[in-house]
Amino acid sequence: MLIHPQFDPAAIRIGSFAIHWYGLMYLMAFAQFLLLGRIRIRTPRYQNLGWTFKDLEDLLFAGVLGVVLGGRIGYTLFYMPDYYLSHPLSIFKIWEGGMSFHGGLLGVLLALYWFAKKRHTTFLVVSDLVAPLVPFGLAFGRLGNFINGELWGRPTDLPWATVFPLVDSIPRHPSQIYQMLAEGILLGIILWIYSSKPRHLGRVSGLFLLGYGVCRFLTEYAREPDAFLGLLGLGLSMGQWLCVPMILLGIYLMTFSKTKAI
Template sequence: MLIHPQFDPAAIRIGSFAIHWYGLMYLMAFGQFLLLGRLRIRAPQYQALGWSYKDLEDLLFAGVLGVVLGGRIGYTLFYMPGYYLSHPLDILKIWEGGMSFHGGLLGVLLALLWFAHKHRTSFFVVSDLVAPLVPFGLAFGRLGNFINGELWGRPTDLPWAMIFPLVDAIPRHPSQIYQLLGEGLLLGIILWIYARKQHRLGQVSGLFLLGYGLCRFLAEFAREPDAFLGLLGLGLSMGQWLCVPMIFFGIYLIVRRNTKTAVIGS
């Protein structure tokens, strides 16, 4: 079996100043958004809309706010509403951890709505632009989870089982790696290839919702559920239940009848 390396959570230390791995992962996620987004925004239809690299930077800034605020508020509402209702000031203590992907997704959707309204275009024109850029950013986030030794998996006897010494001496699924490979790299490659061809408006966004929902739903079977929640109805975790509407809405966007053509990828 494998043993988690127990990385120092700080990648760089200079005296009392430290740069943490998780912060670096966020920076790399945002950097790849700008890099790949630059390729996406070169598509003729986006150029016809007059969008520039500056617009991409504005979209990233709004998206970052959506991720942070939505992720934190989503965590307080989805996972620990009772505690934060009794300790409302603790909601501001982001440095203590506690972010929800699904809450962050809702925050990003609001950012996309704002951007679409500002540019007087369809929401799905913007979301189809952004969708292929998201999974690779998620991959960096899951790498940060692995480095920090958090969000570990359930016990297993598989050959690649890993012991997380700061948790216990039980071999567990390295579920962070599963999510990195599934909802990160695999989904990112599929979406990037899919978005290069012409599709109906909203289908690229739909494939992201469906793909992420399925990858996360399956990965949750290997991931240890939050101790304060455990498993919910039908033996599913909170993460799995939150993925169910994503899956169904993603299918709807893919199969719905829509004659409007989406923007062709790079």
């Protein structure tokens, strides 16, 4: 049995100024997006399309807006609609926590659509470029969850069971680490290798949707469901139900995408 270290939420403190771990994880995620994105746009197929580092920076800016706005709005709609309908001003209190990955994904998709129109290209060209850059950023986010001692797992007696003292004294799955390894690092490596060769347009995006949906669906069995929701139909969590359309769309793109690779 392990004990969560109860890290100081602030990674750096200088007087009254503090940089929090979660904010630092966001910065690391954005930095790796630019670093790995630069490697991808230097490949011949993207050079032939005229992609530049400025395009990558514009994509990141649009994506950040999509993540923040979509993540927050998605959380209010998917998880606590009754509360936020009764307290609409609380929607803007992002510092109190409450972000949804699936809402953030929808926000990013809208941002990619806007960028594709702005650049006079197709949505799938943009999404196929971005898809392999996302999982490693998600890994940083899950690491931030673990450092903050949030989104803990269900009780277990496995040797690496972890007690989160701010929650209770029950040994639990360190589900944040499971998700960091599965939907972050493992999926990132698979996507990076798969996308290193030309693929039919949309298949890289499809593999991301399918891979993330499956990884998240499975790791949710180790994660404690939200107390205010519990388990829903068929004993599945909200996170699992939101993964179902991702998996189906991913299978569709992987199966039926026949457009010639760029």
